[in-house]
Amino acid sequence: xxxxxxxxxxxxxxxxxxxxxxxxxxxxxxxxxxxxxxxxxxxxxxxxxxxxxxxxxxxxxxxxxxxxxxxxxxxxxxxxxxxxxxxxxxxxxxxxxxxxxxxxxxxxxxxxxxxxxxxx
Numbered sequence: 382x383x384x385x386x387x388x389x390x391x392x393x394x395x396x397x398x399x400x401x402x403x404x405x406x407x408x409x410x411x412x413x414x415x416x417x418x419x420x421x422x423x424x425x426x427x428x429x430x431x432x433x434x435x436x437x438x439x440x441x442x443x444x445x446x447x448x449x450x451x452x453x454x455x456x457x458x459x460x461x462x463x464x465x466x467x468x469x470x471x472x473x474x475x476x477x478x479x480x481x482x483x484x485x486x487x488x489x490x491x492x493x494x495x496x497x498x499x500x501x
C-alpha cells in the first residue's frame with residue numbers, strides 16, 4: 382500500500398510563488414506515473430502537471446508554463462513549483478500516483494490534499 386502526504390500549501394499573494402511537496406511511503410517515483418491535480422470550490426478536479434517514470438510530461442498545461450513538476454527519487458518526494466500564481470488558482474492540490482501494471486491490475490493512489498489560497 383502506497384501512502385502520499387502533501388505539504389507546502391498556504392496563503393500567497395497574487396504573483397507569488399509556492400512549492401508543494403508530496404512524500405511517498407515507498408520508492409515509487411522512479412516507476413510510477415505521478416502528478417498534481419487541483420480542485421477549486423464548485424469545480425471538477427483537473428490535472429495540473431504529470432510526469433512518467435521515463436520523464437515524459439503531460440501535453441496539456443493549464444498553468445501555461447508557470448508551474449514545474451519534478452521528483453527526487455532518493456527522497457521519495459514529488460514537487461510542484463508554482464510561480465506567478467493567480468487568484469483563480471486557489472484550490473486544494475492533490476498528489477497522485479499510478480502504478481505500472483502488475484498482476485493484471487493498475488493501482489491509483491491519492492493524497493489528502495493541501496490548500497493553496499492566492500489572495501491579497
